[in-house]
Amino acid sequence: MTTDVDSKAVTAPAVAAFGVSKRFPGVIANDDVHFDVRVGEVHALLGENGAGKTTLSNILTGLYRPDAGHLEMGGVRVSFDTPRDAIDAGIGMVHQHFRLIPTFTVAENIALGAPQPGERVRLDMAAVERRITELGEQFELRVDPRARIWQLSVGEQQRVEILKVLYREARILIMDEPTAVLTPIEADALSQTLTSLTSQGRSVIFISHKLGEVISVADRITVLRQGRSIETLDATGSTRESLATVMVGREVERVERRGVGALPGAPVVLSVSELDADGDRGLPALRSVSLDVRGGEIVAVAGVAGNGQRELVEVLAGLRPRTSGRIVVDGEIMDRADARHPIRMGVAYVPQDRLGTGLAPDLSIAENLVLKRYRRPPVARPPFLRSSVIDAEAQSLMEQFDVRAPSSQTPTRRLSGGNVQKVLLAREMSGRPKVLVVSTPTQGLDIGAVATVHQLLLDAAAEGVGVLLVSEDLDEVLALADRVVVMYEGSVTGVVDAADATVASIGVLMGGGRSEEVA
Amino acid sequence: MSIATRVGLRLEPRVDTPRWMNWAVPVGSFLSALLVGSLVLLITSQNPISVYQRILERGFLDTGSLSGTFISATPLLFTGLCAAVAFRVGFFNIGGEGQFYVGAIFASGIALALGADAQSWIAVGAMVLAGALGGAIWAFIPGILKACFRTNEIITSLMLNYVAGIGATYLIFESDSFWRELGGTGAVFPKGKIIPLSAQWPSFELGTLVVPFGLLLGAIVAVWLHTLQRRTRFGYEMRVVGGAPSTARYAGMRPARVIVSVAMLSGALAGLGGAADVGNFRHVLDPKGLQQSGFGYAGIVVAALARLNPIAVVFVAIILGGITNAGYALQGPDFPAGLVGTLEGLILFCTLGGEVLVRYRIVSTRRQAVTV
Numbered sequence: 045m046t047t048d049v050d051s052k053a054v055t056a057p058a059v060a061a062f063g064v065s066k067r068f069p070g071v072i073a074n075d076d077v078h079f080d081v082r083v084g085e086v087h088a089l090l091g092e093n094g095a096g097k098t099t100l101s102n103i104l105t106g107l108y109r110p111d112a113g114h115l116e117m118g119g120v121r122v123s124f125d126t127p128r129d130a131i132d133a134g135i136g137m138v139h140q141h142f143r144l145i146p147t148f149t150v151a152e153n154i155a156l157g158a159p160q161p162g163e164r165v166r167l168d169m170a171a172v173e174r175r176i177t178e179l180g181e182q183f184e185l186r187v188d189p190r191a192r193i194w195q196l197s198v199g200e201q202q203r204v205e206i207l208k209v210l211y212r213e214a215r216i217l218i219m220d221e222p223t224a225v226l227t228p229i230e231a232d233a234l235s236q237t238l239t240s241l242t243s244q245g246r247s248v249i250f251i252s253h254k255l256g257e258v259i260s261v262a263d264r265i266t267v268l269r270q271g272r273s274i275e276t277l278d279a280t281g282s283t284r285e286s287l288a289t290v291m292v293g294r295e296v297e298r299v300e301r302r303g304v305g306a307l308p309g310a311p312v313v314l315s316v317s318e319l320d321a322d323g324d325r326g327l328p329a330l331r332s333v334s335l336d337v338r339g340g341e342i343v344a345v346a347g348v349a350g351n352g353q354r355e356l357v358e359v360l361a362g363l364r365p366r367t368s369g370r371i372v373v374d375g376e377i378m379d380r381a382d383a384r385h386p387i388r389m390g391v392a393y394v395p396q397d398r399l400g401t402g403l404a405p406d407l408s409i410a411e412n413l414v415l416k417r418y419r420r421p422p423v424a425r426p427p428f429l430r431s432s433v434i435d436a437e438a439q440s441l442m443e444q445f446d447v448r449a450p451s452s453q454t455p456t457r458r459l460s461g462g463n464v465q466k467v468l469l470a471r472e473m474s475g476r477p478k479v480l481v482v483s484t485p486t487q488g489l490d491i492g493a494v495a496t497v498h499q500l501l502l503d504a505a506a507e508g509v510g511v512l513l514v515s516e517d518l519d520e521v522l523a524l525a526d527r528v529v530v531m532y533e534g535s536v537t538g539v540v541d542a543a544d545a546t547v548a549s550i551g552v553l554m555g556g557g558r559s560e561e562v563a
Numbered sequence: 564m565s566i567a568t569r570v571g572l573r574l575e576p577r578v579d580t581p582r583w584m585n586w587a588v589p590v591g592s593f594l595s596a597l598l599v600g601s602l603v604l605l606i607t608s609q610n611p612i613s614v615y616q617r618i619l620e621r622g623f624l625d626t627g628s629l630s631g632t633f634i635s636a637t638p639l640l641f642t643g644l645c646a647a648v649a650f651r652v653g654f655f656n657i658g659g660e661g662q663f664y665v666g667a668i669f670a671s672g673i674a675l676a677l678g679a680d681a682q683s684w685i686a687v688g689a690m691v692l693a694g695a696l697g698g699a700i701w702a703f704i705p706g707i708l709k710a711c712f713r714t715n716e717i718i719t720s721l722m723l724n725y726v727a728g729i730g731a732t733y734l735i736f737e738s739d740s741f742w743r744e745l746g747g748t749g750a751v752f753p754k755g756k757i758i759p760l761s762a763q764w765p766s767f768e769l770g771t772l773v774v775p776f777g778l779l780l781g782a783i784v785a786v787w788l789h790t791l792q793r794r795t796r797f798g799y800e801m802r803v804v805g806g807a808p809s810t811a812r813y814a815g816m817r818p819a820r821v822i823v824s825v826a827m828l829s830g831a832l833a834g835l836g837g838a839a840d841v842g843n844f845r846h847v848l849d850p851k852g853l854q855q856s857g858f859g860y861a862g863i864v865v866a867a868l869a870r871l872n873p874i875a876v877v878f879v880a881i882i883l884g885g886i887t888n889a890g891y892a893l894q895g896p897d898f899p900a901g902l903v904g905t906l907e908g909l910i911l912f913c914t915l916g917g918e919v920l921v922r923y924r925i926v927s928t929r930r931q932a933v934t935v
Contacts, residue, residue, distance in 0.1 A: 428795050
């Protein structure tokens with residue numbers, strides 16, 4: 045698909061973003077994003093979950109307005125106030141989760157909400173069907189316009205979604221993780237469709253976090269990390285390893301190299317052996333995962349998102365049942381899949397979704413700080429809660445962890461990302477844990493907050509807590525960890541000492557290579 | 564290419580709700596409902612000002628009018644609390660209506676069973692407990708179905724309203740049940756047995772003002788509920804489960820258990836209303852009258868206007884009770900009965916509209932549509 049790149053480059057890009065930024069309370073979702081899509085190109089947006097891909101596509105489709113920066117189409121500056129504006133300008137979105145009405149026919153779904161040329165009142169279904177057939181032939185997207193959606197396979201439904209966008213005369217198609225729902229054969233067919241689209245002057249923005257497919261499908265790849273566009277690369281010449289490195293961070297500044305690690309003879313506080321568990325769709329997500337964490341040690345779990353890290357921490361937190369395997373916390377076997385059990389055993393957990401899972405956003409800082417201790421004295425005097433105790437503890441924890449907020453009664457949803465994380469860490473550490481599991485603790489935080497959070501993790505380890513750090517940011521992993529466990533497709537592909545680890549060696553393991561191949 | 568600028572409005576989510584909006588928006592909604600209502604009144608060739616003035620007089624100001632208002636307010640108070648407590652945790656119990664009926668069935672049943680010889684305080688106490696139990700059992704069904712099978716409680720609780728209504732009708736009209744009066748005129752015209760005098764709930768007289776025991780009980784329950792929500796461990800769980808269910812699971816709470824408990828608490832409150840209806844006012848199980856009143860549905864309006872705050876429910880129930888009471892008094896050839904219902908509907912409509920303002924703010928945008 046990399047034909048004739050030079051001649052394309054001469055014309056103005058089909059769509060381009062210049063310094064696009066978008067902030068949400070406490071999060072910078074897009075930060076000075078630059079990229080351009082050429083006419084007739086498949087341009088991949090590659091990044092971890094939370095790297096800003098979705099926000100960017102929402103800006104491109106007029107759902108959000110950028111706080112700074114602007115978009116250009118064909119060299120002309122454009123701004124979209126509503127999704128309608130973006131559609132009129134020729135940008136169409138093919139959603140990952142189809143927006144189709146199962147009981148309607150293909151033609152009815154496509155006509156739904158689309159402007160009818162000429163006719164204002166009567167819906168000329170025959171004309172719609174004719175047009176669909178034409179488009180189907182033009183782009184090799186054959187679907188029976190009279191078939192009902194529920195009769196179609198997932199791949200065919202996706203074709204309807206693409207036709208829907210083409211029917212609205214889109215020149216630029218945004219596809220959000222289009223292969224996530226497809227079988228391998230259907231994915232091949234999609235790749236044919238992409239060729240046929242681009243050869244007829246359409247451009248495709250292909251959103252994905254899968255390295256392999258991006259290389260095979262795209263002409264160029266823009267890598268997003270922490271809301272920023274890091275680099276745009278040609279797909280030819282890119283390898284999974286090189287992309288993984290860019291995706292998770294290349295400048296390895298070992299700012300906070302600790303070199304302390306577990307004290308000699310420190311006990312193993314967390315021991316996981318041969319752990320298997322299923323993912324959300326019931327397919328195996330963890331395959332025989334084993335790892336150990338000693339007191340005072342920081343063990344990082346590295347890997348591209350979606351390779352079992354989330355399932356691993358959820359099993360440790362008692363939020364996901366395991367299918368087999370053994371978890372031992374400080375000599376005690378964890379034998380129940382129940383969130384209370386790990387809390388009682390001393391497993392603290394800072395989840396990735398801080399406001400959605402870690403905190404109750406509408407409750408105050410003080411109330412959130414007792415979330416895991418509200419059941420027992422001194423916080424509770426059943427059936428009541430002692431607000432004086434809660435407030436006093438909040439005051440001292442906020443001071444100790446430097447939580448900046450108007451008062452302890454401020455709802456946590458009003459805090460900045462860094463302060464949210466400090467509240468979480470304050471609460472988890474106040475339970476005097478033996479193990480601290482933290483998941484992507486600095487994702488979306490600004491640089492100052494990142495440093496604070498890193499320091500708090502180092503402090504926790506210095507107090508003898510065994511820290512299990514799940515992170516997709518290799519800078520962070522190499523800066524903090526004593527050992528790095530790399531996961532790929534639910535298995536541990538290698539455990540390396542941080543002292544010997546390089547981004548390259550970890551990159552190979554993240555791409556599925558085994559430790560033997562590193563040397 | 565050309566650039567056209569048009570000015571539009573859009574809604575943006577608020578990060579924060581200013582404190583004053585918590586009372587200003589409900590009050591504003593109420594006033595706009597009156598405003599829209601006056602249009603309706605004008606169309607029906609009524610003078611809005613004099614109608615509102617008459618509602619104010621008949622509902623609140625005239626001698627004895629407030630006592631009547633209290634009677635209308637009592638069931639609304641209980642069903643309002645029922646909706647408020649359930650909605651807080653995201654359990655949309657639309658079944659206050661049916662739970663109210665079942666409460667009335669249980670309370671009248673126990674009153675009849677204890678008979679005329681029971682001591683008054685025992686009979687009244689038993690009715691309170693039986694009413695609450697009946698409502699709780701009825702609300703347990705949608706609660707447990709939601710917890711176990713994730714059924715939509717709006718549908719299940721709504722459907723159970725009809726089941727309860729038909730059940731009550733069956734007891735009086737279609738069977739020789741324990742509740743039915745079979746002697747006297749009851750042999751010809753189906754009706755329920757009157758509960759014994761000892762089981763009839765007292766009312767307290769303060770000068771010209773008569774306060775029914777049911778209203779007092781409701782007010783006490785409202786304060787208790789407020790304390791439960793703000794000060795107790797269970798209330799804390801309710802707030803976390805209601806606002807952030809996945810956080811609740813993460814913290815080791817049992818959201819399903821909390822939801823079932825709250826469903827039952829909610830049902831118990833509506834059931835108490837049913838008990839009060841029998842004990843304080845009707846003194847008989849009257850399926851027709853119950854189903855015509857629609858207290859359960861009106862309770863949703865009360866809860867929404869009170870922004871789910873139990874203490875506010877007391878005041879809102881009295882205000883809406885006053886309007887209802889005035890409606891009875893004003894009904895006549897020149898004042899259609901449906902008008903009061905229309906007004907109540909408008910109040911709900913405007914309240915829900917007002918909620919949008921609490922959550923979003925309106926931003927004017929300049930749109931630049933670029934045509935190439």
